[in-house]
Amino acid sequence: MRVAIAGAGAVGRSIAGELLENGHEVLLIDKNPNSISVERVPLAEWLLADACEITSLDEAALQRCHVVIAATGDDKVNLVVSLLAKTEYGVPRVVARVNNPKNEWLYNESWGVDVAVSTPRLMSALVEEAVSVGDLVRLMRFSQGNANLVELTLAADTALVGTRVGDVAWPVDTALVTIIRAGRVLVPGGSDTLEAGDELLFVAAQEREEELETLLAG
Structure with a gap:
């Protein structure tokens, strides 16, 4: 898989290193000469260019990329890169970094974003996930289909404890994807039984979250 990363700062380089270890091709793009540190990620391709410019993205051959990651520290840049990647080059998967949580509402399909990753929101969600039982916690938003990755730790006093997964009338546009247990x-x-303390991970439409939380609260 070929991945282009706009933004060669600490975040972009870390992502590049992980992807390279997993056997992917990576291109790092940054307009700041000080960010071009080939020795830090020697296996990556590097391009000194402005990722908001069509000519730069042409040089990067973005149409050959399976994924584009907009990982700069500027939300405006990340949105422009996402929009160009999706509309001009038809990149199948666009992942964008949210720096300011107030701008998260912009990161949707209108700007070409498939997945928005907000570090502040993710960190606060992980804190909530660690201390909350019986409350639905949103971990990540997927722009496609207006769906979210949400988590709930099943309380001992909920009526669903002891119920088989296949017997639960889950809300529409909701999928239980994983149970983390011990x-x-x-x-x-369908035959698995829900137990107290189960961490349940769902992909659910945003408008179904309240209905899902009510169901899981019993």
Whole structure:
């Protein structure tokens, strides 16, 4: 898989390193000469250019990329890169970094964003996830289909404890994708029984979150 990363700062370089270790091709793009540190990620391709310029993206051959990651520290730049990647080059998957949570509402399909990653929101969600039982916690938003990755730790007093997954009338546009139980990751089947303390991860339409939380609260 070929991945282009706009922004070669600490975040962009870290992402590049992980992707390279997993066997992917990576191109790092940055307009700041001080950010071009080939020795830090020697296996990556590097391009000194403005990722908001069509000529730069032509040089980067963005049409050959399977994924574009807009990882700069500027939300305006990340949105422009996302929009160009999706509309001008038809990149199948665009992931964008949200720096200011107040701008998160802009990161949607209108700007070409498939997945928006907000570090402040993710960190606060992980704190909530660690201390909350019985409350639905939003971990990540997927722009496609207006869906979110949400988590809930099943309380001991909910009526769903002891119920088989296949017997639960889950809301429409909602999918239980994983159960984390005693340190194990389980792929839920219809015959699996819900237990107190289960961490349930769902992909759910945003408008179904309240209905899902009510159901899980019993």
